[in-house]
Amino acid sequence: MTCPSTSRAATAWSTTTPRHLHSILLLATMASPDAEEEWAAVERRGAHLVTATAAGEEIPFIIHGFNTYWLMSFAADDATRPRVTAAIAEAAAAGLNVCRTWAFADGGYRALQTAPFCYDEEVFQALDFVVSEARRHKMRLILSLCNNWEDYGGKAQYVRWGNEAAGLDLTSDDEFFSDPTIKSYYKAFVEAVLTRINTITNVAYKDDPTILAWELINEPRCSSDPSGDTLQTWIEEMASYVKSIDPVHLLEIGVEGFYGPSTPELLGINPDDYSGNAGTDFIRNHQAMGIDLASVHIYSDTWLPDSKEENHLEFVNSWMQQHIDDAANLLGMPIMIGEFGLSLKDGKFDSGFRETFMETVYNNFLSSWEGGVIGGGCLLWQLFPEGAEHMDDGYAVFIAKSPATLNVLENHSRRLDS
Structure with missing residues (x-):
């Protein structure tokens, strides 16, 4: 099979990068640890x-x-590659230590x-750059290997390839999870990524401690089989x-952490009735051999129908506490709030409440960690440097423009270090 390749625009970034990023990049280069x-x-x-x-x-x-999901795609273009370094450097300066990206x-x-079994070497080298920059700034990575949604291809693209190639x-995107041919495509891609030799560090991904964890697929759902x-x-x-x-x-x-048929007594913890029929099952899913971290997402702003702030905070408290208890007592594994955030896009909430929301998430985790109950941690959705405003989905936090939010992040860093 002949695999098509793509080309990259080569554009001088110095004319398109904000002055703020030049300072960040200069400091990052001076302070970066030995690779x-x-x-x-x-x-x-x-x-x-x-x-x-x-x-x-x-x-x-x-x-x-x-x-910051778009790091690889930004690294694939010379004009936007500096935003990758800026995103990682700004986060590291605030005390953050893990980035989840596609x-x-x-x-x-x-x-x-x-195409199945075909990979663009230039884009792979862009991912190499992301990994090497993370290592340079002592930032661990969680690398997600597929998407449940159509953004960046995902399971729908795999099914299209199966039909066309x-x-x-x-007839259903959910057949991604069951068709042998589609599963062979996914396995081949997984092998290509895990065994990749980084062209910058000369270290295989599977041997690189920069990578904290692999993620099988972002937010999988299989509603065609609600049994799970x-x-x-x-x-x-x-x-x-x-x-x-x-x-x-x-x-x-x-x-995302929805409870399913294996724990009918916990279905009421879910944000709505649909969640319990999405084909996922928090407890059962995490009992699979080889899984090391219990994954949970928190999006009360889209899951709950009203905008009463106290209701959202109550949901966060109950959602997190139940999952923390179950991860510790039933699963015996660390918990990772893999995504949490609050959108400011429609004006329903303001930045002040977003900071209260963040503090609530952090406090819930910290109280359990400080009590020796469980480890793991939390990943904000999502952190952007200046120059990436066009990617904002309403959840973006721009550190340079959000001093109050930066203060929340730095306070959490200090509490973890104390």
Whole structure:
């Protein structure tokens, strides 16, 4: 098969990058750690995460992170590549230590996977850059390997490839989870990413401690099978496959945390009736062999129909506490709030409440961690540098423009370090 390639525009960034970013990038270059410095991987110890110091002392590792999903696509263009460094450097300066980002782009513009088994080397080198910049700034990465949604291709693109390239007759995107041909496409892509040798660091991804964890798929749902059996079988198969290639790195699923049929007594914790029929099952999903982190998302602003602030905070408290208890007592694994945020797009909430919302999430996690109950951490959706305003979906936090929000992030950093 001939694999198509894409080209990159080469544009001088100095004329398009805000002055603020020039300062950030200069400081980042001066303060960056030695890329060859020894850096231990993060490991799981029951319901906690640990890493090791240069002297070999084992210490707790707490995730204080953020999402910036577009890093690879920005790194693939010379004109936008500096935003990648700026995003990582600004977050590191605020004390954040983990970034979750997409390691996929399936079909379409600037695709990493241009067709089944075909990968664009230039875009792969862009991902190499993201990983190397993260390492330079002591920022761990969670790399997501696919999308439930159509953005950046996702499971819908896999199904289209199956119909167009393999002559399949698939009628639902959910067949991504069950069709053998589609699963072979996904496995091939996983292998290509995990065994990739970084052209900048010369380290295989599967051997790089910069990568904190792999994520099977962002927010998987399989509503065509509300029993959850289809998705569960897929999770078990793919978790085993990932671990067969890379038994070292942590692995998480990427689910939103909806309770399902295995725990009918907890269905009332879900934000609505649909959530319990989405084909996901928080407890059962995380009992699959090879899964190391319990994944939960929090979007009360879209899940709850009203805009009463106290209702949203009450939901956050109950949603988090139930999942923390279950992760600690039933699953015995750390919990990761993989996405949480509040949109300012429609004016329903203001930045002041967003900061209160963030503090509520952080306080809930910290109270459990400080009590020795559970480890893991939280990842804000989402952190942007200046110059990426056009990507704002309403949730973007621009550190340079949000001093009060920066203060929340830095306060959480200080509490974790105390």
